[in-house]
Amino acid sequence: MSETNKQEVETTGHAWDDGTLQEYNNPLPKWWVWTFYATCVFAIVYWILYPAWPVGKGFTTGIKTIEYQTADGQTVTTHWNMRALLQQEMQTGEEAVKQREYLEKITSSSFEEILSDPDKMAFVRSMGKVAFADNCAGCHGSGGNGVIGLFPNLVDDAWLWGGDIKDIQTAIANGRNGYMTAFANTLSVNEINDVSAYVLSYSMEGGDAASVQRGSEIFNGPKGGCTACHGADAKGMKALGSANLTDQIWTVADVPGAADYEAKKAAVMSVVKNGISREMPAWSGRLDDATIKLLTVYTYSLGGGM
């Protein structure tokens, strides 16, 4: 090996330090240059085919075109671009077609069939998760746990309007209007205090017995008239979307989050005083039936049906 290195090697002719420092000439192979020329040719072909150069306020569009369908069913042919390609892939791409076929299976199956088929459920959970993130997570959170006081928790087992799969479908398709009268003008502060103590007594210990007793009279009597919506047993009515006041779940008053009894009562009092008015929009006009069905089963799988 050392013998080879001692052989005469061609130099570039450059010499430094009195000729003691010279530069070997190790020329590039020719094909290397050809490769470079090939990339230049590729670039020019690319400029001709695809959008490339900015020109004034526009750009060279290239001669390649792409065809896709707009949302209202019109076929558009335009110069090749990534957005159009995405549109096209979403409509006629292999995966899109496969997804549509699967979705077809979901729409043509009954809820009963979907819930009993692990494959269909797996698909619902995958695609439903995306639809939920796009349309529902804005209010209900990406996991469906909602925001107390504003947007119901979909993961627990309290369903104001019913947790049956049909109820959930109705809620998504037609929306819901949750309403409770404000009692600020009807009841005095003391009376509101008493009613709140009574309401709390369903689900927890503590509270002044006399106050609870007075509250009971207001709650069950004509003065408050609370039973009209919440029912004689205070367990709420599905048809009205009125809350069950006897369980551990509070969707509006943040009772679990309050530190002590007084704070819990204050949270309830605030609701009684100000009432509730909240709305879930109807989605039937915005989403197609397949997506609504998908979201129904997905939501049901989160915590419904219990």
Place this chain on the structure above:
Amino acid sequence: MSGSEHLYQDRTPIFPRTVKGRFRSIKWGILALAYGVYFLLPWVRWERPVGPDQAVIFDLEGRLFYIFNMTVHPQDIFWLAGFLMLAALLLFFVTGVAGRVFCGYFCFQTLWTDVYIWIEKLVQGERPARIRLSKQPWNVEKLRKLGLTHLLWLFVAFLTGFSFVMYWGNAPELAMQFFTGNAPFPAYFTTLFLTTTTYVMAGLAREQVCIYMCPYSRFQTVMFDQDSLIISYDKQRGEGEQGRHKIAKDYKTLEERQSKGAGDCIDCGYCFQVCPTGVDIRNGLQIGCIQCGLCIDACDTIMDSMGWERGLVRYSSEKELAGGKTRFLKWKSIGYGIAISIVAGLTIWSMLNQAPMDMHVLKMRQPLYVTLSSGEIQNSYEVKVNNKTNREVRVRLEAKGLDGATVDFGRFEEVTIKPEKNIRIMARLKMKPAPGMPKQQNVTFRAIPLGHDDLSPVEFGAQFFLP
């Protein structure tokens, strides 16, 4: 610019002469084996209870690789790591012991170049004829011979690309689709791509790949040591005192030559002519030498015909050339050997003990837990059970290890998993929290196969959170 000739170097065309001998035979043998496997394997049929009836098929769409009786699932991807490690270690090991064995005998660049040179020779004749042809002006003969050569090259290149594609689908069906224009686009693209690369690399670029493109040829030097086998010219014997000398008057027999101080090399140039990378081995170890052994065959042929001892060009080592003795049992090689045994052992063990089923449980983290109307706390999980067998397996799911908890798998407490498929099931676990309970507890999910004595239950641990 006057210096432009200096900047780029034209390829010096190489016209290797054919040679017969030990190493050529070994190389033809390896080539026949490699080509036999590569080109025929996709067409071998194989009976399976489920799945395609092709012995080796890489089913990307179904995410399963079928290799004879083995089905490789995506979960087994670490076998690939094992194989890559093994390949690298084997390369290091063999290079340390015996030099560029891979380059000379196994590299596909060498194999395909061999075939291309063979075609070249078949059409255009032996080395002198080819040199003459390349120098003569364009005429019908040159056009015909070169054209036919390139056509045959393209045909081999196409077969190469086409055969590669056949591994990724049902070969007879895919071939039918391919030639009727109904195959998927990637099939055509891959074929075209590999046809082009094979034609360019084996037909046009050849030794330039080894010298300029291949990273391995560059970093192999660090794996060499004084004891590594290299192909070398015995300078002492070949050159003698006065250098090599052609056979001439008074330079015929060994005695005559030795008395005149000439070496045993008769300067016939056969070793240089047969070299596929254009190396003159008599100049010592060079980057272009892929150690294919053809120059040994060439020199041995000449020595045999002279009636002299073989081995003027031979496998040797730097140490042996310096008068020492090659040591094969080196600590480095022993170390690589041990590493190879460990990796090979573990990979094979893992392949033999491929779990027929596995399970994975993902805790849903948003929300971490939820309070139910009864005051119980509920956690949700996604349970995945993978059936790698080729049978339908019915399993019962359960959750263990959390006292007082109840589990709900929806309607899938007992569920059937199709062969080589998996299921994903939502599970909910709820329990009444007691004072003083830790906020985080362990729970084990289990899938118990029903009616399959040979399958044991699989389990996966998860956590249960309390507020």
